[in-house]
Structure formats: C-alpha cells, structure tokens
Amino acid sequence: MFVQWVNGIFWDIAVVVFVIGIIWRLIAVFRHGTRKDLAEPRGSAVSGAVYTGFSRFLPRPEIRSKISLHVIAGYMFHLGLFVLLLFAAPHIKFAEEHVLGFGWAAMPHWAFVVSAQIAFAGLILLWLQRILNPVTRLISRADDYVGTYLLFLVMLTGCMAMFESYTGLRIAHLLTVELFMVYFPFSSLMHAILFIPSRGYTGSLFGLRGVKA
Amino acid sequence: MSAALERGVEKLKGEIDARVVSYFSSCVHCGICAEACLFYTETGDERYTPIYKTEPLRKVWQQNHTFWGKLASNLGLSKPLTDSDLADWEELAYDGCSVCSRCTMVCPIGIDIAYMIRKVKEGLAAAGYVPDGLQLAGERALKLGSPMGLTEKSLRAAIAEQEKETGMSIPVDVVGADYLCMLSSNEVVTYAEFIGSITRIFAKAGISWTLSSDYFEATNTGVQIGDSKIAAELSGRIVKVAEKLKVKYVISPECGHAYTTIRWDAPNFLKRKLPFKVVHIMELLEQLHKEGKLKTKGKFNEAVTYHDPCNISRRAGVINQPRSLMNMVATNFEEMHDHGDMNWCCGGGGGVSSNDRAIPLRYKAFDVKKRQLDELSANTIVTACSNCRMILEDGLEHNGMQQEVIGITEFIAHYLE
Numbered sequence: 001m002f003v004q005w006v007n008g009i010f011w012d013i014a015v016v017v018f019v020i021g022i023i024w025r026l027i028a029v030f031r032h033g034t035r036k037d038l039a040e041p042r043g044s045a046v047s048g049a050v051y052t053g054f055s056r057f058l059p060r061p062e063i064r065s066k067i068s069l070h071v072i073a074g075y076m077f078h079l080g081l082f083v084l085l086l087f088a089a090p091h092i093k094f095a096e097e098h099v100l101g102f103g104w105a106a107m108p109h110w111a112f113v114v115s116a117q118i119a120f121a122g123l124i125l126l127w128l129q130r131i132l133n134p135v136t137r138l139i140s141r142a143d144d145y146v147g148t149y150l151l152f153l154v155m156l157t158g159c160m161a162m163f164e165s166y167t168g169l170r171i172a173h174l175l176t177v178e179l180f181m182v183y184f185p186f187s188s189l190m191h192a193i194l195f196i197p198s199r200g201y202t203g204s205l206f207g208l209r210g211v212k213a
Numbered sequence: 214m215s216a217a218l219e220r221g222v223e224k225l226k227g228e229i230d231a232r233v234v235s236y237f238s239s240c241v242h243c244g245i246c247a248e249a250c251l252f253y254t255e256t257g258d259e260r261y262t263p264i265y266k267t268e269p270l271r272k273v274w275q276q277n278h279t280f281w282g283k284l285a286s287n288l289g290l291s292k293p294l295t296d297s298d299l300a301d302w303e304e305l306a307y308d309g310c311s312v313c314s315r316c317t318m319v320c321p322i323g324i325d326i327a328y329m330i331r332k333v334k335e336g337l338a339a340a341g342y343v344p345d346g347l348q349l350a351g352e353r354a355l356k357l358g359s360p361m362g363l364t365e366k367s368l369r370a371a372i373a374e375q376e377k378e379t380g381m382s383i384p385v386d387v388v389g390a391d392y393l394c395m396l397s398s399n400e401v402v403t404y405a406e407f408i409g410s411i412t413r414i415f416a417k418a419g420i421s422w423t424l425s426s427d428y429f430e431a432t433n434t435g436v437q438i439g440d441s442k443i444a445a446e447l448s449g450r451i452v453k454v455a456e457k458l459k460v461k462y463v464i465s466p467e468c469g470h471a472y473t474t475i476r477w478d479a480p481n482f483l484k485r486k487l488p489f490k491v492v493h494i495m496e497l498l499e500q501l502h503k504e505g506k507l508k509t510k511g512k513f514n515e516a517v518t519y520h521d522p523c524n525i526s527r528r529a530g531v532i533n534q535p536r537s538l539m540n541m542v543a544t545n546f547e548e549m550h551d552h553g554d555m556n557w558c559c560g561g562g563g564g565v566s567s568n569d570r571a572i573p574l575r576y577k578a579f580d581v582k583k584r585q586l587d588e589l590s591a592n593t594i595v596t597a598c599s600n601c602r603m604i605l606e607d608g609l610e611h612n613g614m615q616q617e618v619i620g621i622t623e624f625i626a627h628y629l630e
Contacts (some may be wrong), residue, residue, distance in 0.1 A: 028278065029238060032231040038480035040490065042530060056323050059245075062555040063319050066248040074243075074321075134259040135244035143281070144242050186280045191322060194239035199323030201232045209477060210530035211554060213318060 006171050006178070011098075014178035021185025022193060029197060041208040048207010049200040055213070056199055073125035080119025081155070088112055090164060116159050123152060147189045150180050218296050221340025225273040225294075228332040236324040237274050240264060246316035246326055251557055251578045252309040261309045263316035267329040269294055269302050269336055296340075303342040306333050306439075308571035311578075312563035313523040318555060327528075334439020343438055344568040351434040351443055358450070360434045360567065361398035365426050371401045372424070375409040383412050386458065387423035392497075393460040393489075394422055395431035395451060395475070397468040399599035407467060407599070410626035414498070417629060418506035422464075425454040431471035432600075437564030441482060448479035455489050465493045467620050469524030469562060469598040476529060493525060494622055495597055499534040502541060509542050509628040516545045516591040519621075520582075520605060521556035522598035535597055535621055542628045549585040557581045561604030579608035586616060597621045 037045075059071050085091060089106035096103035107115070127148050130136045157173035164170055184190065206213035214222070244262060247253040252261040259265070272294050275282035285291035314327040337343065343351075350360035357364060372383050384390065392415075400407040408424075415422050428450045435443030455463050465472035476491040492500075501507035519539055525531045532553045539546050551557055560578040565571050582605070586594070594616050596602050605618045 025238065029231050029234045032229065032234055034231050035481065037477075038484070038486050039477045040480075040486070052323050056321050059321070060319050060555060062551045063245070063248045067245050067319075070243060070245055130242075133244060135247045135253075135262050136242060138259045139242045139244060139262055139265050141242065188238070188241055191239040191241050194235055195322045197231075197235045198239045201235060202317065202323045202325040202328075205325065205328075206530075209528070211527065211532075213323075213554075 003167065003171050006175050010178050011174070014181040018181040018184060021182075022190070025185050025190055025194070029194065034201070037205070037208055039208070042210035043207050045204035045207045048205070048211075048213070049203040051207065052199045052203025052213050053196065055203075056195075069125065069129060073122045073129065075122070076118045077122025077126060080115045080117075080122055081151075083107065083115040084112070084119060084155070084158065087115075088158075088162075090161070090170075112162065116155065119155060123148065123155070127152075141188075143187050146183065147187050150176070150183055154180050214293075215296055217340045217342075218294065218299065221269075221299055221336045221342070222273060222294055224339035225270050225332070225336035226277060228270065228335050229274055229278065232325070233270065233274060233329060233332065234278060236322075236326075236329060237271050239322050240324060241322065243321065246320055246324075249315040249319040251311075251313075251315075251560060251581045252574065255578045255580045256574070260305060263310070263326045263330070264324070266302070266305045266310055267326065267333055269298060270329055270333050272298075273336075299337055299340050299342045302333065303337055303344070306330055306337060307344050307347065307564060307568055308574055310563060311523070311558045311560060311565050313558035314527050315523070315555065315558065318527065331436075331439055335441065338438050338440045344564075344570055346567045346569050347434070347438055347564045350564075350567045351438050351440065354430065354432075354434040354447060355443060358428055359398045359401075359430050360432060361402065363398050363401055363430075367401055368396075368424070368426060368429050371405040371408060375405055375412060378406075379409045379412050381412050381416055383408065384423045385426050387421075388457075389459050390421045390423040391460065392420060392422040392462045392464050393455050393458055394424055394464040394466065394494075395471070396424070396429045396466050397432045397471060397599050398430060399468075399603060400466055401429070404467075404599050404602065404620060404623075406623050407620055410620075410622045411494070413626050413629055414501070414507065414622070417508075418501045420501075420506075423458060423460070425458060427457070428454045431466050431468055431475065433471060433474040434564070434567075436470055436474050436478065437567065444474070444478070445482035448474060448482045451475060452479065452483065452487060455487075460489055462490050462492055462497075463487075464497060465491060467494060467597045467599050467602075467622060469522035469528075469601065472531070473524040473529050493529075493531050493534075493597070495525075495531055495534045495538060498622065498625060499537050502538070507625075508630040509625065510630045511542070511628050513543045513593075513624075513628070514545060515593060516547050516589065517543045517593040517595060518547045518549055518586070518589055518591040519552070520549070520559065520594055520596040520601055520618075521552055521554075522596060522601045523556065523558050523562055525597055526556060527554045531597075535595075538621060538625055539595065542625060545591075547589045547591050550588060551585070557585060559601045559604040559608065561600055561607075566600055566604055575604070576608065576611050579604075579611070582608060583612050583614065586614065592616050594618045595621050595624050
C-alpha cells in the first residue's frame with residue numbers, strides 16, 4: 001500500500017505542490033512591483049540585466065582568492081547534481097515513462113559514480129563551511145540546514161537505488177525526492193529560480209547607470 | 214510595542230518591494246559579501262557581514278510575507294523585532310557600513326545589499342535610532358541649508374577669498390547661465406580652492422556658469438540618514454534654484470553621494486523628471502578636454518594615484534573620466550590594486566564621517582586603504598570627493614603617513630594652459 005502511495009498519490013501531490021508553490025512564490029515577488037526609475041538613463045536596463053545575469057556565475061577577480069572554497073565547492077555540487085539529475089539512466093527512464101514521454105542518452109556507470117562523488121564532496125564542503133565559518137554560522141537559518149540535509153538524503157538514497165535492485169531503495173529515493181519537491185517552494189532552495197530576477201533587478205539598475213555589475 | 218518601534222516596523226513594512234522580496238527569497242547565506250566589506254575584513258567581526266546588517270528588514274519580511282514566518286508568528290514561535298534589535302542595528306547600519314556597495318558587486322545571487330541597507334536605515338530613522346552627529350547634521354541641513362551650519366555669509370566669504378586668489382570675478386545668481394555649480398560645505402570652508410579652480414577652468418573654456426547664493430549645498434544628509442522625506446526636501450531645493458536660474462545643467466561638485474543623489478535619486482524622490490541635465494564635474498572636464506576647450510601645459514612627474522569615491526565609480530559609473538583626466542597631466546599614474554568599480558571605500562561614506570561615535574571603527578577600517586597605499590610609491594593621492602579627501606587626510610594623519618591628498622579639479626587646474 002505504502003509503495004503504491006509513494007508511486008502514485010504522493011508523487012501527484014508533490015508535483016502539484018512543487019508547481020503551484022513555485023508560481024505562488026513568483027507571484028509573491030512580482031505582486032509588490034517596483035517603481036519606474038525616472039532618472040535620465042546612461043545605459044540600457046535590459047543589457048545591464050543580461051550582463052549581471054551571466055557575470056555572477058564567475059567571482060570577481062578582486063575577491064577570488066578569498067572565496068575559492070565557496071566557488072569550487074559550489075560548482076562541484078551544482079554541476080554534479082545537474083549531471084546526475086539529467087543524465088542518470090534511471091532518471092531518464094522515469095522521465096520517459098512518467099513525465100515527458102521521451103528519453104535521451106544516459107551517461108555510463110563510471111560517469112554516474114564520478115558525478116555523485118563530486119556532488120557529495122561539494123555539498124559536504126559547503127556544509128562544513130556553513131557550520132565552521134563564523135560568518136556563515138551567524139547568518140545561516142534553519143531553512144539552510146533543512147535544505148542541505150534533504151538534498152543529502154535525496155542524493156544518498158539515489159546512489160543506493162542506482163542499480164534498482166531493491167524496490168525498497170527506489171521507493172526511499174522517490175519518497176525523499178517528493179519531500180524535497182514539497183519543501184522546495186517554501187524555502188531558500190527557491191534561489192534556483194529567483195536568482196534570475198535578483199540578478200535582473202540589480203543588473204538593470206546598474207545598467208541604467210552605465211555600470212557593468 | 215513602543216511607539217518608536219511601531220513606527221520603525223511600519224516603515225520597514227512599507228519598504229518591502231519586489232526587489233527586496235526577490236533578494237531575501239534567493240539569499241543562500243553564503244557570506245561571500247563579508248569578504249567585500251572593509252568593516253568585516255579589517256575587524257574580523259562577523260556582525261559586520263553586509264547581509265546581516267539587513268536583518269531587521271529580513272525579519273519583517275519573513276514574519277509578514279513568508280509561509281514559515283507567518284506560521285511561526287501566529288504560533289508565537291518567532292521573536293518579533295524589538296527596540297533592543299533596532300538599537301543594535303543602529304551601530305551596524307550607521308557605524309559599520311559606508312553603503313559603499315562593494316558587497317553588491319560580489320554577491321553570486323546578484324543581491325543589491327546596499328539597496329536594502331538603505332531601507333534598513335529608513336526603518337531605524339523612523340524609530341529614532343540615528344547617531345547624534347548625523348541627526349544634528351540633518352537638522353542643520355534642513356534649517357540652515359548646510360549640514361555644517363554654513364550660511365550665505367560663509368559662501369560669500371569663500372567667493373571673495375577665491376576672487377582675490379584668482380583675480381577673477383565669480384558669477385553668482387546669473388539667470389540664464391548654462392551651468393549651475395553646486396558645492397559641498399567642505400568646498401566652502403575647507404577646500405575652497407575648488408571654487409577658484411573651476412573659475413579658472415571655466416573662464417578658459419568659455420563656459421557660461423553660476424553659483425547660487427539661495428542654496429549652494431549639493432550634499433544630502435537625508436540620504437545618509439536614510440530619511441526619504443529629508444532627502445526629497447533637500448533634493449527639491451536644488452531643483453528649485455536650478456529652475457529659478459533657468460540653467461540647462463547642474464554640476465555636481467567633488468562629492469560622491471551628492472552626485473548619486475542629484476543624478477540618480479532626486480527624480481525618484483521628487484517623482485518627476487528633472488528639467489535639466491546633471492553632470493559630475495569630472496564628466497564636464499573630460500567633455501571640455503575632448504572638445505579642445507580644456508588644455509594643459511606641463512606634467513606632474515612624480516608618482517600619483519587616484520582614489521575612486523564609491524558613489525561616483527561603483528554606484529554611478531564615472532570610472533574612465535578621472536583616468537582620462539589624470540593621464541592628461543600625470544606621467545607616473547599608479548593604480549591601487551583594487552580600483553574603479555571595485556575600489557575600497559575610505560571608510561567615511563554613508564554618513565560615517567558625521568558620526569563621531571564611529572571614529573575608532575573608521576580608523577580600523579582605514580587599514581585596508583593604508584595597505585593599498587603602502588604598495589605604491591605615490592606620495593600624492595588625487596580624489597573627486599571632498600568627504601573622501603577629508604577622511605583620507607584624517608586616516609593618513611592617524612597612521613603617520615605623509616601622502617598629500619588633492620582634489621582632481623584643483624590637480625588639473627594647476628596645469629591649465
């Protein structure tokens with residue numbers, strides 16, 4: 001019965017909460033609106049927003065050496081996670097059978113292992129940074145830790161279910177994914193989407209002033 | 214809840230817009246902003262982490278605009294903002310932040326942290342948590358027209374002194390002049406050579422210009438306090454005299470926040486487009502040079518460097534112009550290791566210079582500027598903000614350093630053909 005729920009109703013609920021929650025959060029941002037800038041522009045708001053949208057993927061050279069751990073661990077985690085999400089054979093099979101109706105080439109087993117190791121190493125390094133550095137310890141919220149632990153569980157159960165040998169392991173992975181999807185819209189995990197308007201707002205203001213931010 | 218706290222909380226609630234919601238919703242609390250802040254890097258005190266300085270605003274946003282925040286508030290599980298919080302954040306926002314925006318430039322999410330600290334100040338000011346020095350400067354600005362308490366008499370004295378110095382007549386209240394040059398109080402009492410320098414340069418360039426005796430002050434203490442009403446009132450006074458004198462341009466003098474305020478914020482404070490253009494003195498000097506109207510002779514052959522005022526470079530985009538001007542006369546121009554849009558603040562911006570309580574912290578924060586200067590052989594520092602100049606001179610003296618600080622207009626005027 002529980003397995004059927006995880007495969008069925010729980011998944012449906014998670015998808016609905018995930019999608020509606022994200023839309024609700026986006027409305028929560030944009031409903032406040034912003035005032036039109038009446039100053040005579042020196043540059044373009046749009047090109048400023050686009051510039052900042054991409055420029056922040058790389059650290060400024062002036063502080064690069066001070067934040068190298070952040071940058072390396074951040075890239076390890078995010079790249080490893082996205083490769084696993086998009087190219088792990090079970091994920092492609094799931095997308096083909098339950099979501100999209102089509103699939104694509106999966107990565108080989110060794111690439112899965114390497115990606116998982118990179119993602120885990122990155123996540124653990126970021127977590128260590130959060131609990132050991134006085135700055136991050138001061139500014140971190142419970143939400144930051146919950147998001148980290150949920151992702152850790154999702155990745156751990158995912159690796160355990162890699163060979164799909166036991167239904168129990170696959171169900172454990174699916175259940176943690178469903179929990180993750182329900183939590184996502186109500187947390188700072190929303191940065192995965194909201195980084196775009198945040199960069200856009202800042203970039204457009206600086207763009208109007210002719211500053212490359 | 215005290216009446217003061219209630220005013221502060223209501224003000225903070227009103228400051229929440231789409232940008233603020235997006236910024237707080239996407240912050241991952243990585244702490245990278247700390248590495249860009251001179252108050253953190255020089256003290257090692259994590260409380261000076263820029264995003265932490267926005268905590269009162271974040272708290273109000275969380276408790277009123279998020280699912281978990283509303284739930285926790287209704288269940289009595291979250292602590293509301295208190296008077297004690299505001300008292301603590303008064304020190305962080307006013308003493309430990311020069312609103313230099315360096316943090317904004319490094320945030321990987323793209324959060325404009327300085328924009329939110331400015332909003333935190335709105336809440337603090339509404340609740341009455343403003344340092345005495347800044348509060349008094351604001352009162353003087355509103356009552357007398359100058360944060361230093363100067364009056365028309367002081368302006369007239371400075372003009373007379375500079376007329377004697379240059380042997381030229383200085384235009385005052387000329388209706389129909391092309392340019393109205395505003396001044397900071399510093400440029401009237403401490404660095405009046407600025408007035409003499411523009412007089413000489415504009416005479417050579419054939420510029421039609423004037424000063425205003427009705428209102429000369431370019432600085433805006435309202436912006437430094439974080440009080441939009443005062444900021445709008447002081448901005449409005451500039452617009453009023455510019456309209457009265459029917460000028461086409463208003464020149465911002467050598468002052469960082471004055472330029473950002475008149476050029477970028479005033480139209481938004483006043484909710485209307487300005488009927489004149491605003492130029493920083495460096496923009497005008499570079500334009501005159503390009504048009505062949507500003508010519509120099511002789512060179513400054515000793516090593517010299519340029520300190521970027523944050524509000525002019527990072528927050529307002531005037532970065533290439535000072536370098537172009539410097540290269541007109543300097544043969545040995547040295548850049549500090551971080552400059553332009555990533556310069557380090559002098560430590561006195563955002564009203565810190567008017568806040569005596571912040572002096573020990575400001576001296577500590579100056580260590581980064583000291584290190585920057587120690588790496589160079591330059592004994593002359595040129596800058597384009599009288600407040601930066603004053604803070605640099607004070608910091609140099611405090612550290613027993615011998616460098617001389619000079620305003621860029623005066624530097625150029627010295628080599629006028």
